[in-house]
Amino acid sequence: MSHSAASATAPQWWQPQTMALDECWHFTIGPVTLYFKRCLQEWVFGFERSTQPEQAYRVLSQSAACLPEALNMQRFMFRHSPGQFKLTPHLLERAVVIKTHQPVSIPAGEQSVFYISSPVSIEISLQEPSVVLMELPLQRLSDTWFGDSTQQGELCFADKTHARHSLDDIPTRPHRAVTAVTIENRSDRMLTIDKLSIPLPFLALYGHRDGSLWTDPLLLQHESVGQLTRFKIGKTLPLGLTSADLLAPPRQHHDKNSLVRAFTGIFSQ
Incomplete structure (x- = not known):
């Protein structure tokens, strides 16, 4: 060896x-x-x-x-x-709808950063010459439907999270990738969140030298009731990571409509 x-x-x-x-x-x-x-x-x-x-x-x-x-x-x-x-490692091929253990509220005009983890799959390959044998999910998740109705939405995976607020509180889990989600409440009312849809197919995956896995960060901007949430993939990687640490590019390239579908309906007030 x-x-x-x-x-x-x-x-x-x-x-x-x-x-x-x-x-x-x-x-x-x-x-x-x-x-x-x-x-x-x-x-x-x-x-x-x-x-x-x-x-x-x-x-x-x-x-x-x-x-x-x-x-x-x-x-x-x-x-x-x-x-x-x-x-x-690869991010999963579907979005993950993550339910928080307790509802989280953000007052009007405030913003907060949450660190959400999701399990990865692994591509098993041989080298010299390169041949892919299979892809294996490291953790089994149940299926869930995410959308406004049975006609509008998408099939996702379901998971739970503590929605950790501090980097120091994130446990070391080699089979899960961490996504930093910044939520801005630009409305004039309290914003309450009990679930988030993380669009994993649109995110790249990075590997830190300490063995931790990270995705592109997300920014969600909530304007008001009835308006679609603005969504952005952040360009600033987590501390200690560079583009050279890229392990897997996004599975899909996003367009405006796909992002709207991924995030419509995640907020309640």
Whole structure:
């Protein structure tokens, strides 16, 4: 195994990893453990999901004596097996409707920043030559419909959040990406929020050197009842990140109508 993959902890787990022939390895990212074995003409792959509480989630990379027999393994055949694998995080392919544990209110003329996290999926690929094997969500979310009616809206994922207000309160969770959401209440009334739709397909994903994942920031400007919320993707990345830290570009390029659909109806007064 390469030196970069030989350590027990791997903060930047999205870096390519080299494996020798007939070597077995397991790689834990949050709630999912991946198992790999490289043979002369095949790669064998399997995974299992953890039942541990979220506080125990971490990143762990280490050698395995053999692959667990109870797992459903998949075999990928080659004339000569590539020598590296790579795990690339991606934001989910749908927006996530996130319900806050408690309603949040912003007085007239005020603004606030919330840090909202959402789970990522990982693209599993081999390198030299590059071939994508599959994409695997690290956490299962339920489906929900988000919109004004059954005819107008979109199918989304559903999740819950504490809507943290301070960077210091954000727990280290390697399987989730953090979105900084700035909400400006430009109306003359109290603004109460109990859910947010985060348009993940329109956001890029970045990796920090400490192993944390971040998306493009969002700005929501609420004018008044009955008016559509203004939406902007921020151009200033979170502290410590540059464009060189880009891990995955947006899945979709947004237009005005798609952004309106993503955010209509998220506010109540």
